[in-house]
Amino acid sequence: MCGIVGYIGNQQAYPILIKGLHRLEYRGYDSAGVAFMNEKQELNVYKTKGKVSDLESLVESQDVSGTIGIAHTRWATHGEPNNENAHPHYSQSETIALIHNGIIENYAVIKKELLRQGYTFKSTTDTEVLVQFIEYVKKTNKVDLCHAVQIALAQVIGAYAIAVIDKENPNQIVAARKSSPLVVGIGDNEYFLASDATPIVEYTDKVVYVNDEEVVVIDRKNGVKLLNLSDVEQTAEVTTLKMNLSQLEKGGYENFMLKEIHEQQQTLVDCIRGRINVEGTEVVLSGVVDNKDKFLNAKRIIIVACGTSWHAALIGEFLLEDLCRIPVEVEYASEFRYRHPIIYKNDIVIAISQSGETADTLAAVDIAKQQGAFIYGICNVVGSSIARATDSGSYIHVGPEIGVASTKAFTGQITVLSMLALTIAKLRGTISNEHYVEIIQELQDIPNKLKEVLKLDDKIRDLSKIFTYAHNFIYLGRGYNYPAALEGALKLKEISYIHAEGYPAAEMKHGPIALIDNEMPVVALATSDRIYEKTVSNIQEIKARKGKVIAVVTEGDEVVSSIVDYCIEIPKTLEMFAPIVSAIPLQLFAYYIAVNKGRNVDQPRNLAKSVTVE
Ligand code: G6P
16 A cells, blocks of 8 residues: 655665565555655656556656655555645655655644645645645754654654655655554665565665654664654664565566466465474464463454455364364454454454555454454564564465465465464364374375366466456355355456455345346356255256356366356365365456456556555
8 A cells, every 4th residue: 555665875766766666566556756866956756647657757858866765656545646646745845755655644634734834735635744744843843854753743643654855964764654564675885665675675685674653764874773753762673584586576477466376386385384294294383382371271263354364264264163163253354443342361363464564454453452362463474564563473475475466375374274273273182183184184285286276277268258248246155165255256356347246155045146147157166065065056046047157166076067057177175275276266267357358457446455544
C-alpha cells in the first residue's frame, strides 16, 4: 500500500530510485513521483498519474542529476489518483518535499488551522497537510527538519511511513514510521530507504528496521541515527538480509504470477526444509516446542487474517480441530479488532499474513496481546511488523511474492498450518503415531504432486478459452474443499474482474441455486474424501438445472467425470492436502482467463499487495 524509496550517497539517485519503485510497484500503482536535489541545491519534484513507467516517460527529458532523493508509488486513499494527488508533495514554500504511506486521520483539523494561517493546498490528500504542517512547525519553532518532524508527528493521529527532504540541508533524509513499514539499507558511505528490503537487496544486505514512532535521520557524513518522537536516541540494530536478487526477477516467465504458480513445487520444499527429520517420522516447529506449556494449556485458538490468508486460516481451523482437538475460531482481522472480542489468557491467537504488514491483522495482534493471549505469527516476509509483534511463530519461507494475487504464499501457509497442527497434536497426544507418520510422509510427497499437477498447464489454458467471456462463476466445495473453493473464486475475481462466488456445496439449495441456468459455470471441487458422495449429490443438483460444471477430481475418478462437462484430474492425496494440490489448477485457470482478457495479472486494478491502511 504505497511504496517508498530513498537514496543518499555518492551515486546518482534517480536510477536507484526508479529501480526501487519498480520493485515496490506491487504495493500500489495508480501514480508515482520522485523528488531529488541536484548540485545547485535545487529541489525538483516530478510526479504523474499512472505507473512508474509513466513517470519515467515524464522525466525523460529532464535534468535528473543529484545524489539525494525520495520516490513514491501510490495506492490512493485520500483523493483520486491524479497528478496533483501523486506524491511527493511540496510544502508551501517548496523547500520541503515529502512522501507518505498510510493515513493521517486528523488531517482535517490540522488543515483547518493551516488554512487559517494562510496555507493553500494543491491536492486533496492528507499527505500535503502533513508536509505543510512540518513546514509550519519548523518555522514557528525555529527548529531543524528532524525536530519539526518529531513535533509534527507527536500531534498526528494515524498511520505513516514518511520520508522528507529539505532544500536547506542536502545532506539529510529524515524518515519516520508508525504502523507502516520502513527499512534503512546501510551501504558503503551510501544509504537506502524503502518500504521493504526488495529495493535495497542488490546494493547491501545490511539493514535497520525502523520501529513504530521512531524517526530516522540519514546523514551523508554521520550515517544513521534513530530517535523517538521525544528526541531520545534509540539503538539502531543492524540485521543481515537473507533474500537474493534472483528471487525478485521474473526468471523467464511472462509475469510474476505465472512464475510464482510454477515455483510452488520448490517453495514447499523450502517451507518444509529443516522441519521434518530425515527419516520422515517427526515434524518440529521450534516456535511451538519452545513454548510447549502455552500449547499444552491452550483451551482455544483464534486465527486472525485477511484475504487469501483468511482462506488459509479456514483450512487451519479444520487441521487444528481434526488433529489437535482444540476449538478454533477464524476471524477477519478487520472485524475482530472492532468487536470487543472475548479473549482468555490461555487462548492462542494465530495471525496469518504473507506480507506481515496488513494493518488490520497487526491491530488484531495488538488487541489480543493487550488482553494477555499468546500470539503466534505465520508470515512470509522476514522481519515484518507482524512477525516482530508476535510472541513466537513460523515463517513460511516461500520467497518474495510479487504478483498481487497471492499464490505460493497460500500453499505455504497451509503447509505451515499442517506442520503446526502435527506438532501440537503430538505434544498433546491427540494423534496416533501411525496417523502422524502417514501425514508427514504425505506432506513430504506434496511437492512431487505439485510437479505433476503443474503439467496440466496447457490443458487448463485450453479450458480457460471456453470460459473467458463468462460474466459469473460459482465455486463449490465441502470440508477442506470449501475454503479452497473460496480461494479459487477470489483468484478469478482479483485478476480477471469476473464476478465469482465461493460457496459450501450443500448450501446452494438454500438460495444460490436460483442462479443456476445453462450459462452459469460452476467449478466443483470433488476430490475423494469423507464426504465425496455428498458432493456428488450437490453436483447432480447443479447438472439437473443445466449448470456447466468443471470439476476438480482425484485421478481415476469415474463418477463425477461421467456427470460433469469438464474434468481436471489431480493426484491422489490425503483430504487435508487436497486444497494445496487443487490450488494449482484453480490458480492457472484464473490466470489464463485473465490473460485471455488482456488483464494485467501482476497488478490488477484497485488492488495492492500489502494493505497497510485499515
Ligand atoms: C491484500 C492482497 C491479498 C492478501 C491480503 C492479505 O488484499 O492483495 O492477496 O491476501 O492483502 O495480505 P497478507 O499480507 O496479510 O497475507
